[in-house]
Amino acid sequence: MSITIPDPWLMLLVFVVFIITMLLLNSWLFKPLIGFMDERENSLRKDMESAMSDDNEVQEIQEKIRAIFADAKAQASSIIESATIEAKAEYDEKMEKQANEVQGRIDSFRADLENQKNQAKQELLADLGVFETALKSKVQQI
Template identity: 30%
Template sequence: MDFHPTSTIITIISFIALYLALNKWAFGPLFGVMEKRRQLILEQMNTAESSRKQAEESLQEQKAALDQARKEAYGILEQARSTSSKQAEEIVQTAKNEADRLKDAALKDIESEKNKAIAALRTEVGGISVKIASKIIEKQVDEKSQEQLVDQYLKEVGSK
């Protein structure tokens, strides 16, 4: 191959002209588009980073709200348990009071009936004693007859 200095100079001048033309009409707009694309990507990355931070903050807020809701639910359950225990104790106490009242009333009724029975028995014994005395006065019997008469009236009282 032969070396021709003119063709080398023409090639260098053509290359420089082509470079200048490409730099003016191709590289400039191409680099401008690439710079705009780089700015857009940076903005999107910044937006994504801020969105991620907001999402993390929102997640933390949601966790805090969930923890608060759990605490409130636990408090409500504890309050319900406490209330139900108190109501159960009140019901049991009311039932005990009612049972005591019914027992006292029954005891009073029993005592009253007992006193009525004793009074009735005394009245009846008094009447029988009067009858015995009147019969004894009427008959003026001896001691053995009197014992038989008393035994007879006691048997009558026992059968009634």
């Protein structure tokens, strides 16, 4: 077996072809591929920043919604409380009116009853003589 030394011109030609191939691959394949990858990375970065911005906006909107709900709850509580106070005041007013009306009826009834009592008493006193004679006659019969 013999080892032959290759021809230097052939080695130079292979080296030149290799360099030309590398230059062509660099200009036609590697640079566009790296440019595409950089462009995609920039696009992903922009999309990520946009998503973070959107997330911040969503959080701000949610905070506004929470504030609106808290305000609405406070207003609803205030409205309920004022309506309750108003209804209680109206109820107390009606109850007092009814109590006064009932008290007036009771007073009128008592006055009427007192008049009837006095009238019955006067009638009994007027008929006292008749009762005395009827009682004496009954006692005599016994």
